[in-house]
Amino acid sequence: MTDKKKKSTDPKTYKFDTLSLHAGYQPHKNAGSRQVPIYQTTSYLFDDVDHAAALFNLERGGHIYSRISNPTVAVLEERVAALEGGTAALATSSGMSAIFLTIMTLCEAGDHLVVSSQLYGGTVNLFRLTLPKFGVKCTFVKPRDTEGFKKAIKKNTKGIFGELVGNPGNEIMNMPEIAKIAHDAGVPLIIDATYQTPYLCKPIDHGADIVVHSLTKWMAGHGSSMAGILVEGGKFDWMQNDKFPTMTKPYEGYHGLSFAEEFGPTAFTMKARAEGMRDFGPCLSPQNAWNVLQGIETLSxxxxxxxxxxxxxxxxxxxxxxxxxxxxxxxxxxxxxxxxxxxxxxxxxxxxxxxxxxxxxxxxxxxxxxxxxxxxxxxxxxxxxxxxxxxxxxxxxxxxxxxxxxxxxxxxxxxxxxxxxxxxxxxxxxxxxxxxxxxxxxxx
Amino acid sequence: MKFQVNGVEVFASTGGRPFDKKKPLIIFVHGSGLTHMTWVLQTRYFAFHGYSVLALDMPGHGLSGGESLKTIEDMADWISDVIDAVGYKEASLVGHSQGCLVILECAFRFPKKIKTLSLMGGAGAIPMNPELLSLAENDDPKAVDLMMDWAHGPAGHFGGHPVPGLYHINTGGMLAKSRTIKNTLGIDFRACDNYKNGFKAAKEIKIPTLSVLANGDKMCPVKEGKKLADLIDGSKIEIIDNCGHMMLLEEADKVLNVLKKFILTYFPIKKN
The missing domain is CATH 3.90.1150.10 (Aspartate Aminotransferase, domain 1)
Structure with a gap:
């Protein structure tokens, strides 16, 4: 009797292996096509001028131009968000562009980041040499030096970044403790979980606020296509302090829109897309999105x-x-x-x-x-x-x-x-x- | 925007446009445990097309201060107080789920203030599943997981969010977990369970009313919505295919289209 009762209260939401195959896609809205179609197009017809305005004003969901979003890419984004336990995701042309877009959405000139020293060489160079050119400075801390992350936080720190398992030395960040340090300082924890994929670890469950991946790697598996993604956990409160004015204050680029007020748990992704994809443009091609989706089907x-x-x-x-x-x-x-x-x-x-x-x-x-x-x-x-x-x-x-x-x-x-x-x-x-x-x- | 109601700070989204008292007012009232964000794909349209919009966070919810109100009747009175607080004499009300009970009761109590009612996934009564109610009152996150499961139709479980990159179930779940579950969802579910005046109120409603029902809604099924609508004089019914209780997001465009048609007909912008 008790067991029966327990069974009746278990949610019937789909599990990991099912989501790997189905999340983000509804065949009946795509001519019944069982496979995700490749929308190889740059742009999308507007019904009329009102519809066009509605899309540009974010009054309605939909696609305008494939630099900003694309239906095939959107399936990939939703699928990875579902697998990671995130609220939203934004796919990019590579893992590096996902990291760059994340930092550009988070930071302004004069800001500071605390960064694990054990990273892919390209990422090290981004943080050490390239970001300072944009006025964003970084302090590197060894991944096992949990206390070091705390000590490195400054008044203008806007986030902590690291690879969960460092490249290539296999040092592991103590993610739950470092998440606490980040949250005590009122900043998000950003984790590159490329090596793990959500099959091995879902960083959001351990306190991460934003997860980035090079989808080129295990997620795709086949080594045929470059792709990256950022996934938002949805728990971070951007309005808890005044550190993130571009998230919380009226944004001139969208009629005074405050992303945090309007979109809450998906605010970061909405800003990264509306501003970052519009202004930097590291979009993922629909063909590569489709290729990555083929890989994700067999991820587990x-x-x-x-x-x-x-x-x-x-x-x-x-x-x-x-x-x-x-x-x-x-x-x-x-x-x-x-x-x-x-x-x-x-x-x-x-x-x-x-x-x-x-x-x-x-x-x-x-x-x-x-x-x-x-x-x-x-x-x-x-x-x-x-x-x-x-x-x-x-x-x-x-x-x-x-x-x-x-x-x-x-x-x-x-x-x-x-x-x-x-x-x-x-x-x-x-x-x-x-x-x-x-x-x-x-x-x- | 933030403003005061009975000495407590209230947050409401104005749909991305400045609040303008010269424009007709539409108030959006969210469902149990949720926030103004459930309305994002409806409010912005009206805000950009000549209306003043308030998508409220109920007290103790989202970005609003205070404590959650414990009865539907108190919530109905509070909506009336909101209309007064922003300096209006009348408004059109749009509610979702529990929000339908609230606006129904509000129209019953303040018939002169309310110009139209739009009920999204509404019913005359929303008795709660005892296990779900108990989980919510005991602050168990499983209450949110169950609500997200039951609130989304079969298609919504797969995804296909109208806004590229957003995933329905996790986004809804995060909204419902944004404050302490027992203090939002727990109190709201109990208020729904206790509310008994819906059918009586419906018989007294004499203003244009629209019921939008979803054919995959397990929480407020179509037959319950129709039972309520049949009691309201001249009520209109629209049934949305391919979605569940979270129709506002699952089939946002279809919901906006029927709402738009109704509001523009029965609560039009007065031309000078």
Whole structure:
């Protein structure tokens, strides 16, 4: 009787796997097309001048011009918002443009951000070199230094930014504690969760206010299309202080509209679209949105295989004679192992960093001799990918910055794919054999 | 805009245009536990087309101060106080769900002040599911999850929000969680459950009335809406396909179109 009663009060809203396939799309409004159509168009007919004015005034929802929004892209946006537990999302041409648009929506010249030091090299350069040109300065803090985030907050700080699991060193930010620090200071926490996807972690559930992704990676999986997205959690109160006047005060660009008053839990996305997409224009093409949607349909099954292969790979590397060290949150002596268990209960991800014995030369030999694993500047493909960060993704950094970012010359970054694990292991054996060879020669 | 009603600060969206006392006034009243934001795809049209609009946050809700009012009758009196507070003698009222009970009772009590009624997903009585009521009064977030489940039609569960990039269920859920659940949803649900005067009030209504009903509405089904509408002299009924109780967002354009037609006919802008 009690069980029956409990069952009757469970909401019947769709679960993750169902949302991955269906969220954001209604076939009956699209000629019954079961698949999401690709709206390959720049613009949309207005019924009359009143309809046109209504769209421009945000009186009605709808599409005007594909730089601002597009029906195919909108399906992707809603789907990712649904999967992340967010209120709204805005897709962009790449993950970097999603970050840039987020910061430009949040900040003005003279503002400051507190930023994790463990980031993708491109993101480091955005925060370290490019944003200061717009008058936005950043203080970098090591991701495990939770107290450091608090100390770095200034009067003009407008947010805290970090990758949940740092690239490429696998350091994990204590998201719930850092969220509290951000919220105590009246600023939002922005988390790049590209490595996790919402299948492994929904940052909004742990206090993040805005989540950004490079959809190019695991979300799409196929490595065919560039795309990014920002997702709004909807909980952040923009009106709690006077730090965000462009969110709360009348905005000249839309007849004195206050985004926070009018749109509340979706205010950030509305502003990012109405202002950011209009003025900067990093729009996602409908074809690429459709390609990403194909990937998202199989997100959960792919992530399960990525994670199981990664666990096998960790075990293999840990016992390998050519490997000096392995960094992955599933390793019990990883400094963030306990935090990973809490934040990443469905799997610890498929990014592994390891040190190869023999340093830089051995690393280069390994990379040059693996045949199945692809040597390229991407992660999160269904195929196994390898790279030597010090000579590629992070090569624009000098020795000191490299060290601050937690990188070393012997580090190999590995994105474990979903091939048969035996084949990946055999390929790595070939690479390791080659890596040992130069040292044998030099010892003779 | 913010203004005072009975010494308490009230927030109302004016639909993105400055509040202008020379224009006819339309007041929008939200449903249980929600805020002015549920009306965003209706209010802005009227604000940009010659009306003064107030999409209210009820006391204790959204950005308004004070505590939630405990009965539908108190809420009806408060709407009348709002009309006085902004310096008007009359207004057209638009309500959603619980808001329908409020404006029905308001028109019953203050017939000279109210020019038209537009009832969105309304019924003469809204008895609450006892489990849902108990969850809300005990501050359990599951009350919001259940409300969002039942309030959206099958299509709305998939999404397809008219505003690109917004996801219905999470947006609605966040609105309902914007303040303490027991102090908003809990009190509102109890007020709905206790209200018994709807059918009596309906028989006394002599002003133009529109009932907009959704064929997928599980919370205020079409047959309940029709039962109420049949009691109101000359009441008009519009049924919206492909949506549930959250018709204002699920089929925002269709709702706006029927509301527009009704308001422009029965509460037109006076031309000088």
């Amino acid at each position: 099954v792919r992530m399960q295989k990525h994670c199981s292969n990664a666990e096998k790979m960790v075990e293999y590397l840990l016992s390998h004679e050519s490997v000096a060290w392995v960094s992955h949150p599933s390793v019990p002596d990883h400094p963030d192992h306990d935090l990973a268990k809490k934040l990443l209960p469905h799997g610890k991800g498929s990014m592994i960093a390891f040190g190869i014995k023999g340093g830089k030369e051995a690393g280069e030999a390994f990379i040059n001799n693996v045949k199945l694993a692809s040597h390229l500047a991407n992660v999160g493909d269904t195929r196994t990918l390898v790279i030597h960060p010090a000579s590629s993704t992070h090569s624009q950094m000098n020795e000191a910055t490299l060290k601050f970012a937690g990188l070393s010359q012997d580090m190999i970054r590995l994105s474990v794919g979903i091939e048969d694990f035996d084949d990946i292991r055999n390929d790595f054996e070939t690479g390791f054999r080659a890596a040992r060879r130069p040292r044998l020669v030099s010892n003779q």
